[in-house]
Amino acid sequence: GQQLNQSPQSMFIQEGEDVSMNCTSSSIFNTWLWYKQDPGEGPVLLIALYKAGELTSNGRLTAQFGITRKDSFLNISASIPSDVGIYFCAGRLGSWGKLQFGAGTQVVVTP
Amino acid sequence: GAGVSQSPRYKVAKRGQDVALRCDPISGHVSLFWYQQALGQGPEFLTYFQNEAQLDKSGLPSDRFFAERPEGSVSTLKIQRTQQEDSAVYLCASSPEDSGGAARKFFGPGTRLTVL
Numbered sequence: 001g002q003q004l005n006q007s008p009q010s011m012f013i014q015e016g017e018d019v020s021m022n023c024t025s026s027s028i029f030n031t032w033l034w035y036k037q038d039p040g041e042g043p044v045l046l047i048a049l050y051k052a053g054e055l056t057s058n059g060r061l062t063a064q065f066g067i068t069r070k071d072s073f074l075n076i077s078a079s080i081p082s083d084v085g086i087y088f089c090a091g092r093l094g095s096w097g098k099l100q101f102g103a104g105t106q107v108v109v110t111p
Numbered sequence: 112g113a114g115v116s117q118s119p120r121y122k123v124a125k126r127g128q129d130v131a132l133r134c135d136p137i138s139g140h141v142s143l144f145w146y147q148q149a150l151g152q153g154p155e156f157l158t159y160f161q162n163e164a165q166l167d168k169s170g171l172p173s174d175r176f177f178a179e180r181p182e183g184s185v186s187t188l189k190i191q192r193t194q195q196e197d198s199a200v201y202l203c204a205s206s207p208e209d210s211g212g213a214a215r216k217f218f219g220p221g222t223r224l225t226v227l
Contacts, residue, residue, distance in 0.1 A: 031214045042218030097213025101153030
């Protein structure tokens with residue numbers, strides 16, 4: 001089946017630093033999405049990407065849909081303490097909006 | 112509130128018991144999904160409803176898992192004869208769109224099921 005690899009698994013950064021994480025897939029996705037999950041909560045959508053090569057920003061977040069449609073990255077600029085959490089990439093499978101998720105990147109921000 | 116709600120938030124079951132997990136989607140949302148999230152992993156798709164029709168149940172792990180959405184709003188995920196490997200967080204998500212647009216979805220807080 002399709003494999004979706006997300007890296008890094010975790011990262012410890014200082015407040016103010018930039019963060020970068022990425023996902024790669026063995027197959028093509030039609031849509032890439034990035035979610036953030038806080039403890040005890042469900043994932044919250046950050047950015048959705050629909051076209052190969054698309055670059056989209058949401059505040060301090062920037063994400064890109066890779067040209068090959070098999071990868072995507074998420075950057076967080078000037079991190080702040082509330083950026084702490086687990087970030088998931090997800091690719092859309094098929095016609096119904098079914099998503100395949102990566103294993104997540106845990107971000108810890110230290111003052 | 113206006114978000115997706117799930118109940119109970121926590122459920123402890125003895126192995127072999129049946130459980131029922133409830134999802135109240137955002138009012139008017141056409142699409143409803145169930146995902147299973149094991150500890151330290153990303154969510155994994157279980158099943159999808161478009162209104163009351165269950166269009167995809169390919170992710171249900173076994174015939175012990177059953178989901179319904181009889182009136183196209185509230186949904187229930189039932190697990191019969193629970194096993195320890197069923198321990199996970201069960202997430203419900205809804206979307207106002209159908210088809211591929213349902214990739215944009217809103218998740219509930221999940222039900223954490225622990226099977227002893």
